[in-house]
Amino acid sequence: MSTTYERIADEIRARIRSGELAEGDPVPSTRRIVAEHGVAMATASRVLDALRRDGLVEVRRGVGTVVAAGAGAGPAARPAPSVGDVVRAAMTVADAEGLGGLSMRRIATDLGIPTMSLYRHVRGREELLTRMLDAVYASAPLPDPLPDGWRARAEVCARTMWGAFQRHPWAAHVMSMTRPQIVPHGVPHTEALLAAFDAISGQAFDIDTRMHLTVSVFQFVRGVGVSIEPALLARQDTGMTDEEWMDRTVPGLRAAVDPRRYPHFTVAASTDIDLTLDSLFEFGLARLLDGYAVFLGETPSAP
Template structure:
């Protein structure tokens, strides 16, 4: 007997094989499948998981699930062919990252990962003891694919900038990572230790300004916190864009008339002026401005010359 998820998957397979959905086209998202077919989210997840196992679709970060290049009727595994190999711990982490990259942490669950891998949910616990452990391994994988350049700059400021921008780039590739990172209960991240070590070392050889480890730790972690603090806004911004279909600039253009209407120049002269001026305020500009001003403060503290604004 054909299940509901198999029936929906067959419908989408037929559209792909007929060419109605071409390579690179978006396939129905889990939300759309739920809305159109009146099924549960778990059923919708099984549909996309089946299509991924067939090789007909692939997850594209920042876009969603699209038809894979070369998808055709022969992509599915023929009956009687050898079973797929069992997933490894690395497969589990990569599958979890793919879900988080496209749907955010809200779409991540052990059941969803198991569905995408085509295994029972309880099988995941052979590789990870809990969701928290999985998130930690995902974050360490982000660091693993974001190594610091070698050699690192010797001057403290150039090194701190390099470390911060490397982390910022990683958060842009994986918008959920900033939310996973904890500043008060640091996770055990073997690949992340290189980043912390580099920042601590940056403040360990300031001419004429020897610093104790407590001070250097505060200097290093404050740089990390700046990148993380701005980084936690990336995922909500992307999800809002996916839900509304509007970029931040388009949304702002629509909201400006209402904002101007309530920004009485007599009570809010600064805000009124700002809403009438073209200001390039983005997450990138906030990160770069904040990093420069933070390190300017460090320069004063360390007796070095700050940069020009």
């Protein structure tokens, strides 16, 4: 584990190697390091000593400590990243390792910049997660034109979101239903459903009813979607598929259950049922929309 002075030195090294601090530019003084990082003067001095030993900085009379000649040159130098670069780097980490592997320090390391430089693009982790969620919506546009009919449109919206959650399993955890984030690319999804529920079978529904119908669809998809990431991480941790895990677990479950007290559960545990997240999504969506059909005065579909 790196010490405090090594961590600060690493941040300044990254700024030099990325080209953010060019040859001849002044580097943070000991007083500035003390002020920005809350460390002792001795620690700040060790930071600059380490950079001098690496040949990255030099002391120039009348100027102070600056980036040494050639320190930031060569193939390692990179242009400063954009907001899009930061978001894409964060999504790459989250897609591969889940939200648990995501940190501002990790993103900065992958981009080869100091951690504090990220805050020029995003105010913090919450804003970064919101931008990531917006990027997920941007990658999953609704078809144009949308199908006619409220049910067909609800199915398209739900399946589009479900596909996005499968590609980015962390996104369902980020999405909030009670404190919705500002995600401009998500607005078309909301608008599509609000419009779909506008007038059905000659009935006009107020905006309060239509918003509840709309958000309930999103909530259902999110509710199933939050299980995608844990399922993927469990496969990585155990090396077993869900089917293999069930094959190993069910015999013990059967032995632990008294069939006289739980006859229906015993039958279910003894039956080969194809129960997956996809099947739960499709079955649940169909039954949800069947309920909508009754509420809207239409006939529900056959199971």
